[in-house]
Amino acid sequence: MQVQVISSVNEASSARFQHKTAIVIDVLRASSTIVSAMAAGAACIIPAETVMEARALQRSGDLLCGERFCRKIAGFDLGNSPLEYTEARVAGKRVVLTTTNGTRAIVKALRADYVLTAALLNASACAKASLELRRDIVMLCAGSHDEFSIEDGLCAGLLLDCLRSLSSLPVEIDDFGMAMLALYRNRRDSVVDTVLGGATGRRLLKLGMRKDIEACSELDRFDTVPRLSGDGLIRG
Amino acid sequence: MQVQVISSVNEASSARFQHKTAIVIDVLRASSTIVSAMAAGAACIIPAETVMEARALQRSGDLLCGERFCRKIAGFDLGNSPLEYTEARVAGKRVVLTTTNGTRAIVKALRADYVLTAALLNASACAKASLELRRDIVMLCAGSHDEFSIEDGLCAGLLLDCLRSLSSLPVEIDDFGMAMLALYRNRRDSVVDTVLGGATGRRLLKLGMRKDIEACSELDRFDTVPRLSGDGLIRG
Numbered sequence: 171m172q173v174q175v176i177s178s179v180n181e182a183s184s185a186r187f188q189h190k191t192a193i194v195i196d197v198l199r200a201s202s203t204i205v206s207a208m209a210a211g212a213a214c215i216i217p218a219e220t221v222m223e224a225r226a227l228q229r230s231g232d233l234l235c236g237e238r239f240c241r242k243i244a245g246f247d248l249g250n251s252p253l254e255y256t257e258a259r260v261a262g263k264r265v266v267l268t269t270t271n272g273t274r275a276i277v278k279a280l281r282a283d284y285v286l287t288a289a290l291l292n293a294s295a296c297a298k299a300s301l302e303l304r305r306d307i308v309m310l311c312a313g314s315h316d317e318f319s320i321e322d323g324l325c326a327g328l329l330l331d332c333l334r335s336l337s338s339l340p341v342e343i344d345d346f347g348m349a350m351l352a353l354y355r356n357r358r359d360s361v362v363d364t365v366l367g368g369a370t371g372r373r374l375l376k377l378g379m380r381k382d383i384e385a386c387s388e389l390d391r392f393d394t395v396p397r398l399s400g401d402g403l404i405r406g
Numbered sequence: 407m408q409v410q411v412i413s414s415v416n417e418a419s420s421a422r423f424q425h426k427t428a429i430v431i432d433v434l435r436a437s438s439t440i441v442s443a444m445a446a447g448a449a450c451i452i453p454a455e456t457v458m459e460a461r462a463l464q465r466s467g468d469l470l471c472g473e474r475f476c477r478k479i480a481g482f483d484l485g486n487s488p489l490e491y492t493e494a495r496v497a498g499k500r501v502v503l504t505t506t507n508g509t510r511a512i513v514k515a516l517r518a519d520y521v522l523t524a525a526l527l528n529a530s531a532c533a534k535a536s537l538e539l540r541r542d543i544v545m546l547c548a549g550s551h552d553e554f555s556i557e558d559g560l561c562a563g564l565l566l567d568c569l570r571s572l573s574s575l576p577v578e579i580d581d582f583g584m585a586m587l588a589l590y591r592n593r594r595d596s597v598v599d600t601v602l603g604g605a606t607g608r609r610l611l612k613l614g615m616r617k618d619i620e621a622c623s624e625l626d627r628f629d630t631v632p633r634l635s636g637d638g639l640i641r642g
Contacts, residue, residue, distance in 0.1 A: 320585055
């Protein structure tokens with residue numbers, strides 16, 4: 171089985187996803203929010219690229235959610251903090267979500283046979299689920315401002331570490347993936363510090379969002395694997 | 407001091423080099439060849455982007471050197487193996503060199519205030535020299551076929567490790583650089599294996615070039631730091 175890792179949305183051409191399983195990673199914070207929302211019982215998450223598209227997709231009873239410049243969009247129900255997505259708020263609901271990078275990354279990966287969403291919160295479960303789909307894998311690190319983000323690379327490395335230990339077949343990893351695996355193995359005992367030290371971590375910290383960063387840095391808290399089906403992410 | 411690391415030539419826009427010191431890294435094999443040639447006494451290395459340009463730049467007495475598809479170009483004096491660049495062949499000579507990625511990377515970095523060439527062979531000396539130039543630093547990993555190459559990332563990580571221990575000022579490293587530092591720290595005891603395991607290493611191995619790979623994987627063999635001055639690289 172071959173596994174490739176793409177360093178940022180900017181680097182992703184749709185063609186690279188064909189006949190593959192795509193794993194979209196945006197640790198701070200879209201994929202952490204998606205995983206948390208689903209773990210809290212959301213019926214499905216509808217990713218939208220723009221605020222206007224999100225409004226158009228909202229049906230009666232749906233939660234309208236998302237961020238721009240790291241803040242909740244005016245008039246929306248929820249922002250992009252995983253901590254907001256409690257069972258009381260989201261259980262049984264459809265969540266329409268637009269974020270700066272994460273939702274864009276999901277749209278980029280649409281040509282894949284399967285699209286899964288991974289965060290540090292569900293990495294082991296996601297690695298396991300991706301093996302069951304029996305395709306080569308492309309991991310897309312969403313990044314931020316068209317640049318690589320270290321927390322996404324760390325999550326890719328954790329996924330690769332899981333794939334290597336779980337797979338019965340040899341797992342061939344490209345050069346960038348091998349670097350991410352080494353990054354994870356070097357920093358596995360300092361995950362929160364690594365996430366806090368990245369550019370996005372520092373930006374969120376300045377905005378007073380330390381609790382969000384810590385919530386997003388927890389490893390394997392959930393077994394939930396959001397998987398794209400039609401226009402929405404459902405429990406995989 | 408700020409340090410940024412660019413993952414491949416493809417990712418490099420000229421604007422990112424302005425007012426900076428550029429360190430160009432192409433471990434397999436252009437920068438290893440350049441460092442070896444200079445350590446063996448070459449007077450200067452003239453990088454050329456194309457075979458035609460290389461021929462046009464050759465003056466009487468110059469060595470015409472370079473590779474396409476990893477092989478010496480027909481009619482050229484030397485290829486792109488650092489082992490060919492012995493004192494007997496190159497001492498006192500101008501070397502006109504064209505390679506697939508490395509020379510292209512040097513041309514990309516031309517807008518920088520200073521352009522240095524780094525390989526694993528001279529990383530510590532290059533880190534030291536770059537500090538003396540008192541600019542922010544941009545490292546350009548040349549990569550291969552427009553993709554990141556792990557051996558270039560490993561070299562960037564070693565350079566960063568040296569900068570962190572040598573600099574009297576705090577060294578601020580971007581997310582990609584932090585990942586490369588962790589890659590180096592995780593793989594510092596298996597440098598040859600890491601280089602052999604990358605896509606370019608495997609390609610060269612298939613072509614019977616194991617000795618080249620081993621020669622390029624040696625850490626800090628030389629103190630020579632090739633530095634661009636006008637059209638050529640000279641002893642920095």
